[in-house]
Amino acid sequence: MNWHLISKHIEQATGNAFKIISAQALSGGDINAAYHLKSADQSYFIKLNSSDLITMFEAEFVGLQEIAYTDTIAVPHPIVYGKTDHQAFLVLEYIEFSRASKVSDKLLGQQLALLHQKCQGYYGWSRNNTIGITLQINTPQQNWQSFWRDNRLVFQLNLAVKNGYDGRLQTLGEQLCNDMAALFAGHAVQASLLHGDLWAGNAAVDKQGQPVIFDPACYYGDREADIAMTELFGGFSDDFYASYQQVWPLDEGYKTRKNLYNLYHILNHLNMFGGGYLKQAENIMAQLIAEIR
Ligand code: ADP
Numbered sequence: 001m002n003w004h005l006i007s008k009h010i011e012q013a014t015g016n017a018f019k020i021i022s023a024q025a026l027s028g029g030d031i032n033a034a035y036h037l038k039s040a041d042q043s044y045f046i047k048l049n050s051s052d053l054i055t056m057f058e059a060e061f062v063g064l065q066e067i068a069y070t071d072t073i074a075v076p077h078p079i080v081y082g083k084t085d086h087q088a089f090l091v092l093e094y095i096e097f098s099r100a101s102k103v104s105d106k107l108l109g110q111q112l113a114l115l116h117q118k119c120q121g122y123y124g125w126s127r128n129n130t131i132g133i134t135l136q137i138n139t140p141q142q143n144w145q146s147f148w149r150d151n152r153l154v155f156q157l158n159l160a161v162k163n164g165y166d167g168r169l170q171t172l173g174e175q176l177c178n179d180m181a182a183l184f185a186g187h188a189v190q191a192s193l194l195h196g197d198l199w200a201g202n203a204a205v206d207k208q209g210q211p212v213i214f215d216p217a218c219y220y221g222d223r224e225a226d227i228a229m230t231e232l233f234g235g236f237s238d239d240f241y242a243s244y245q246q247v248w249p250l251d252e253g254y255k256t257r258k259n260l261y262n263l264y265h266i267l268n269h270l271n272m273f274g275g276g277y278l279k280q281a282e283n284i285m286a287q288l289i290a291e292i293r
Pocket residue numbers: 026027028029030031032033034045076092093094095096201202214215
């Protein structure tokens with residue numbers, strides 16, 4: 001680890017001297033090596049990966065900036081990203097976490113709804129990013145349904161072909177993509193700023209009791225996609241959902257569309273990990289097709 005070079009980048013970005021007194025390896029990340037880097041009076045969270053993954057850190061940096069600008073929900077302040085000889089690095093504010101409470105759950109729901117009220121005139125984003133380790137295409141489009149179909153479902157289905165998953169998965173996928181318009185009846189989709197990868201492992205609470213979200217895969221799209229993902233692996237409380245709905249109630253039909261949205265993450269898990277995700281993806285698609293009829 002070239003801590004010396006990383007500390008020089010931190011000094012340049014912050015304008016303050018930074019003399020490292022400790023670099024502690026942290027566990028918990030899925031993709032990157034993580035460290036807690038400290039001087040006598042400053043503290044940073046560092047992610048490291050191979051240097052060819054610099055664009056992944058760049059997109060995370062810009063995504064955190066974009067959420068921070070909205071002033072709706074806390075994120076770790078992004079400090080700097082760059083490359084050493086062999087590695088890419090991302091430096092963020094280090095946040096000490098505390099336990100979630102009823103109050104922080106409610107705040108998270110309210111603040112996420114306020115984030116979602118920050119809208120754009122297109123679906124997509126200024127750059128591509130990654131979902132897990134998979135490329136996520138964000139080329140802007142004016143039509144949400146075709147954005148979701150082409151950049152999310154078809155992209156993952158094509159990747160699945162390359163990974164050897166053809167046959168029933170592809171037949172069902174094609175049918176669903178042809179028929180999915182029916183699921184959107186009565187639902188006017190706003191282009192909301194989304195976290196994009198909102199599972200319970202990417203939300204926490206700081207020492208002041210404020211919710212914090214991190215590790216985003218931002219783009220502008222249907223807010224239901226973020227809410228659906230909170231339900232995919234669980235871990236969000238009834239207080240969270242109730243306070244979200246108080247600020248901005250979800251449209252009718254969400255309960256069906258949430259499966260269309262979570263299908264994307266299941267296909268991504270299939271492409272990353274294989275195994276049981278194949279049956280799960282096929283079942284979701286078969287069920288959605290049956291509901292459309
Ligand atoms: P990865 O990109 O490898 O999945 P994450 O961004 O999810 O990494 O971070 C891994 C873990 O590190 C998180 O689960 C969280 O516990 C902790 N973490 C993330 N960001 C910060 C931060 N800014 N300050 C302190 N701890 C953090």
